[in-house]
Amino acid sequence: xxxxxxxxxxxxxxxxxxxxxxxxxxxxxxxxxxxxxxxxxxxxxxxxxxxxxxxxxxxxxxxxxxxxxxxxxxxxxxxxxxxxxxxxxxxxxxxxxxxxx
Amino acid sequence: xxxxxxxxxxxxxxxxxxxxxxxxxxxxxxxxxxxxxxxxxxxxxxxxxxxxxxxxxxxxxxxxxxxxxxxxxxxxxxxxxxxxxxxxxxxxxxxxxxxxxxxxxxxxxxxxxxxxxxxxxxxxxxxxxxxxxxxxxxxxxxxxxx
Numbered sequence: 001x002x003x004x005x006x007x008x009x010x011x012x013x014x015x016x017x018x019x020x021x022x023x024x025x026x027x028x029x030x031x032x033x034x035x036x037x038x039x040x041x042x043x044x045x046x047x048x049x050x051x052x053x054x055x056x057x058x059x060x061x062x063x064x065x066x067x068x069x070x071x072x073x074x075x076x077x078x079x080x081x082x083x084x085x086x087x088x089x090x091x092x093x094x095x096x097x098x099x100x101x
Numbered sequence: 102x103x104x105x106x107x108x109x110x111x112x113x114x115x116x117x118x119x120x121x122x123x124x125x126x127x128x129x130x131x132x133x134x135x136x137x138x139x140x141x142x143x144x145x146x147x148x149x150x151x152x153x154x155x156x157x158x159x160x161x162x163x164x165x166x167x168x169x170x171x172x173x174x175x176x177x178x179x180x181x182x183x184x185x186x187x188x189x190x191x192x193x194x195x196x197x198x199x200x201x202x203x204x205x206x207x208x209x210x211x212x213x214x215x216x217x218x219x220x221x222x223x224x225x226x227x228x229x230x231x232x233x234x235x236x237x238x239x240x241x242x243x244x245x246x247x
Contacts, residue, residue, distance in 0.1 A: 008129070009129075010126055010129065010157050012156065012157055012200065012201065013125075013126070013156070013157050034128070034129050035126050035128075035129035035157070038126065038157075038160065038201065041201070041202050042202060043202030044200065044201050044202040045200045045201075047202065063170075064169075064170030064171050065128075065171060067166075067167045067168075067169070067170060067171075068128055068166060068167060068168040068170070068171045068173065068175070069126070069127070069128065069160060069163060069166060070163035070164055070165040070166035070167070070177070070207075071160075071163060072165075074202070083170075084170075
């Protein structure tokens with residue numbers, strides 16, 4: 001069973017991001033959307049946690065949400081950008097979607 | 102705390118010090134947009150307005166926001182109009198920027214024109230520590246939180 005984890009809350013405001021990392025197993029996919037895209041930036045208080053996740057999981061970020069927030073630069077190496085079609089593809093490639101609201 | 106002045110009828114009229122505190126990122130919730138609208142309304146009543154951005158609120162001021170692909174209105178250009186409404190005191194908390202890997206260069210360059218100095222353009226944004234901002238909060242008449 002493969003799981004796509006989605007997170008839509010800022011890692012600085014809610015603990016959804018930390019909880020997701022606690023539950024996501026090696027080999028699973030994590031997609032940052034809406035306010036969670038702030039986690040994709042380099043040099044933040046959570047960037048070490050994101051880098052640790054990338055070691056054994058795939059971390060994606062939704063590009064339109066990054067663009068909206070003006071932060072489509074200085075992203076953590078290894079975080080993969082996807083568009084809406086990529087989001088759909090991820091949902092079809094995985095067996096289930098776990099939304100960390 | 103307040104400046105006193107006489108209005109047209111000769112009555113004492115107080116200008117109050119309003120502080121708007123923004124702690125939410127834009128777009129994920131409606132707080133940022135609502136705050137901006139209330140700030141502009143308050144400014145139209147010629148009050149002494151200050152605006153603070155702390156925690157995720159600092160994200161409201163990032164430059165280069167492009168909302169085309171999320172189908173929402175990009176309200177970030179409106180911050181540049183604050184100077185024209187005589188909102189010239191915009192405080193951004195240093196600790197909040199650092200925690201998010203941001204510097205003042207990642208934010209819009211907001212300015213106002215000082216009519217007392219031949220309309221010299223001056224920076225509106227002041228990056229301050231939480232300690233300094235706390236002192237500024239203590240000097241306000243009214244705090245509005247978003």
